[in-house]
Amino acid sequence: MLGSMGVVFGDIGTSPLYGFQGAVTAAAHGAVGETEIFGITSLIVWALLVVVTIKYVMFIMRADNHGEGGILSLMALAQSALGHRTRVILMLGVLGAAMFYGDAIITPAISVLSAVEGLETVPSLAHAITPAVEIASALVLLIGLFMAQSRGTAKVATWFGPICLIWFVAIAGLGLLQIPTEPRILLALLPTYALMFLVHHGVIGLLVLGAVSLTITGAEALYADMGHFGAAPIRAAWLFAVFPALLLNYLGQGAFALHFLASPANHGVDLTTENWFFEMVPEALRIPMVLLGVAATIIASQAVISGAYSMSNSAMQMGLLPRLTVRRTSETEAGQIYMPTVNLLLMLGVILLVAIFKNSAALQDAYGLAVTGTMSVTTALTAVVVRKMWKWSLARTALVVAPLLTVDIAFYSANMLKLLTGGWVPLVLAAAVALVIMTWMRGSAIIAAKSRRDRIPMSDFLASLARRPRHQVPGTAVYLTSHPELTPSALLHNLKHNGVLHKVNAIVAVETTDQPRVSPDARSTVTILNESFLAVTLAFGFMETPNVPEAMARLRAPGTTFDSADTSYFLGRRTILPTHDRGIRRLQDLLFIALNRNSADPSEVFAIPPGRVVEMGVQVAV
Numbered sequence: 001m002l003g004s005m006g007v008v009f010g011d012i013g014t015s016p017l018y019g020f021q022g023a024v025t026a027a028a029h030g031a032v033g034e035t036e037i038f039g040i041t042s043l044i045v046w047a048l049l050v051v052v053t054i055k056y057v058m059f060i061m062r063a064d065n066h067g068e069g070g071i072l073s074l075m076a077l078a079q080s081a082l083g084h085r086t087r088v089i090l091m092l093g094v095l096g097a098a099m100f101y102g103d104a105i106i107t108p109a110i111s112v113l114s115a116v117e118g119l120e121t122v123p124s125l126a127h128a129i130t131p132a133v134e135i136a137s138a139l140v141l142l143i144g145l146f147m148a149q150s151r152g153t154a155k156v157a158t159w160f161g162p163i164c165l166i167w168f169v170a171i172a173g174l175g176l177l178q179i180p181t182e183p184r185i186l187l188a189l190l191p192t193y194a195l196m197f198l199v200h201h202g203v204i205g206l207l208v209l210g211a212v213s214l215t216i217t218g219a220e221a222l223y224a225d226m227g228h229f230g231a232a233p234i235r236a237a238w239l240f241a242v243f244p245a246l247l248l249n250y251l252g253q254g255a256f257a258l259h260f261l262a263s264p265a266n267h268g269v270d271l272t273t274e275n276w277f278f279e280m281v282p283e284a285l286r287i288p289m290v291l292l293g294v295a296a297t298i299i300a301s302q303a304v305i306s307g308a309y310s311m312s313n314s315a316m317q318m319g320l321l322p323r324l325t326v327r328r329t330s331e332t333e334a335g336q337i338y339m340p341t342v343n344l345l346l347m348l349g350v351i352l353l354v355a356i357f358k359n360s361a362a363l364q365d366a367y368g369l370a371v372t373g374t375m376s377v378t379t380a381l382t383a384v385v386v387r388k389m390w391k392w393s394l395a396r397t398a399l400v401v402a403p404l405l406t407v408d409i410a411f412y413s414a415n416m417l418k419l420l421t422g423g424w425v426p427l428v429l430a431a432a433v434a435l436v437i438m439t440w441m442r443g444s445a446i447i448a449a450k451s452r453r454d455r456i457p458m459s460d461f462l463a464s465l466a467r468r469p470r471h472q473v474p475g476t477a478v479y480l481t482s483h484p485e486l487t488p489s490a491l492l493h494n495l496k497h498n499g500v501l502h503k504v505n506a507i508v509a510v511e512t513t514d515q516p517r518v519s520p521d522a523r524s525t526v527t528i529l530n531e532s533f534l535a536v537t538l539a540f541g542f543m544e545t546p547n548v549p550e551a552m553a554r555l556r557a558p559g560t561t562f563d564s565a566d567t568s569y570f571l572g573r574r575t576i577l578p579t580h581d582r583g584i585r586r587l588q589d590l591l592f593i594a595l596n597r598n599s600a601d602p603s604e605v606f607a608i609p610p611g612r613v614v615e616m617g618v619q620v621a622v
Helices: 002-007 019-027 034-062 071-082 087-121 131-151 154-181 183-189 191-216 219-224 231-262 283-317 340-357 360-388 394-416 424-454 458-467 489-498 548-553 583-598
Strands: 471-480 500-512 524-528 533-540 567-577 613-621
Touching: 002 154, 002 231, 002 283, 019 034, 019 191, 019 231, 019 360, 034 183, 034 191, 034 219, 034 231, 034 360, 034 394, 071 087, 071 219, 071 283, 071 360, 087 131, 087 283, 087 340, 087 360, 087 424, 131 283, 131 340, 154 183, 154 231, 154 283, 183 231, 191 360, 191 394, 219 283, 219 360, 283 340, 340 360, 360 394, 360 424, 424 567, 424 583, 471 489, 471 548, 489 500, 489 567, 489 613, 500 548, 533 548, 548 567, 567 583
Parallel strands: 471 500, 471 567, 500 533, 567 613
Antiparallel strands: 524 533
16 A cells, blocks of 8 residues: 555646646636635545546456556457457557557656746745746756666665655645635535536636646556556555545645635735645745655656556557567566666657746646546446446446546546647647557558468478478477468578478467466467477467566477577568558658667567577568
């Protein structure tokens, strides 16, 4: 439970830094008075209750894929529920994953910027804290965070939970300090204030609703991180610690805002410039609170960065992305990985966002669209699981899913009003990621089809060997292939150029299942083809990193043992050539070639020692 606080709840736990402020700023397009404060506070309370507590904690977290959660895990579960892969489910999964990457880039930028901006509220530092200083400070912190990723987080991760616990205690205490000044704010617990605000405020109400979505950012992490901590600790942490702390803090900010508006000295003050979170902190505690806020936002940023690594690894195993370098940063925690390419792209994206938007208020318009888009896709995929896997009736499914999806669409639609003022950012990021995924899938399908067409069946190859035996040399040869029923091109090239075969030849196919992990007993399937050849299928879960030599060493086949010192691995190295002269297809060809050229070496992906690898080249046109 304590561990989950530092990973799962870092994002949503730091939302009070900018969530309430963003909603008041949106309301400031019209007049802001007590009615607006009550409405905003009530909307926040009920967003946390409906979206996070009811939707995620009580409903969606039940749709686990053998203990794992997250958008790609849910996509695999939905496909399993249907019994086959469909283009609609695939597109929803790709869209949700693409939106998540937008979230992963925006979260560090807005979180760290909002914490650093708290220095403006410290009277002794106010004259020295300029926008340029805030931007520079945020960039130093963010660049340092990304540069430190290669060292892993195992040593500092033990502090994440305690620091976030201190954060939640602190924000709850701040709320408790302010609520007695305006106890009327407790009326905001009634949903009528939220509903009446939306009914009577028209477009302003929709703008505020879009801003309120900032208070539920990070809700997706409750579901995505189930595999790391389990559902029970996450539910307990939310219900007994995080939710009460957030509730008290937002009520406290509402009370502080009511008290602020009631003071004659504040009449006519520009409410869009007020930092409600830090303003309600006693002046003597503001510097420590800023430092604690910076620590909490760095932890929140680390959580989404690690989430991006995990999602990229899963997407890579599912064939949605090219092979990328994956490095283990912990000898004991399988989930702690580092992906240099993903890290570099995220860092460049974050730096670009900070440089373009310059402050957290400007970034708020971009943030909400990414978050609510992912949430909408999650609800749609869960509907498939509920209907097909849980066997709920259509009426029961509609009764539960329709209201939740209506809420998601309402939030998403409200954020679409900010399309021109920043909402385009996650859409552009999502489109770029979706283009990469779809291009890679298209190119891989073309390569697979050409491979099937150009290669001869394995049965025909073995029959030809029986008619014309070849000289054999001692040792074992492993030929990796995606189509075990066809003769691997590396095998044909080896026989053509070297004229010999090894004593034992294993045709090995590596498959990724729809399950997160595969038990060692179900890892391999062996078929004896003849006295020299056998076909092996190695199954790995989409949360695992394939280790082919280790799996082969554990393989048990009659009369065959695999000695790593006596085994050579033959890999086919493809050179991809474009076939289209111009147009969109030409661009996709070039993109696929670039992705293929920069993908990780198969020996690294499958953990094969470089000294045991023999590569055979071939040219293929897409």
